[in-house]
Amino acid sequence: MSAVSHLARRAAQKERVRILYRRALKDTLNWAVHRHLFYQDASELRERFEANKNVENLEAIDRLIADGEASHNKWRHPDPYIVPWAPGGSKFTRNPTPPAGELAYILYQSATVCISTGTTAANQIVTEKDFIFLIMIEIIYNYGLEDHIE
Structure with missing residues (x-):
């Protein structure tokens, strides 16, 4: 076996061991x-x-990796923990998208902001950063409340 192919195989084995260790640690x-x-x-x-x-023998390393992967697959958790806000978590996409419409008004500290025209009641330009900030405040303010009653 040439030195280059030996180094390439060792690098692939190291990567497989790293991935196996990380998966096993998360499953633990x-x-x-x-x-x-x-x-x-x-x-x-x-x-x-x-x-x-x-261990230096390449075949023995491959055998150890295969045994470790088989053991990991045998003892995987049937219901793994998923962070709530990650895809598949209990809070993922919990907040509904805002209703579509021409005008969306937000009331914050007695200032009504007309998002569609980009102006406030005092005719100040509303930037995208201000808009996101106001939306975040509305989401936090309305957390846990029932649907808005008009």
């Missing part, structure tokens, strides 16, 4: 209910990876 967090349990499990996982750190 799914199984551990409390952080102190996770830290203990993460240390044990790290020790298992460190035990095979000095």
Whole structure:
């Protein structure tokens, strides 16, 4: 085997080991209910990876990686934790999109802002940054309330 192909294969193996370790560590967090349990499990996982750190035989490394991936797939959590605001989380796209229309008015500190024309009641130009700020304030202000009653 040439030196270049040997180095390329070793680099691919290192990448597979890194990916396997990261997946296993994240899955360990799914199984551990409390952080102190996770830290203990993460240390044990790290020790298992460190035990095979000095293996030099390429075929043995491939076999260890295949065994590790099979073990990981066998013991994956059936219902992994998903951060609430991430896709698939409980809060993902919870806030509905604002209703479509020609004029959208926001009442904030007695200033009515007409978004469609880009002016305030005092005829000041409303920038996109101000608009986003006002929308965020409305979302926070209306958090948990029922639909607006007109």
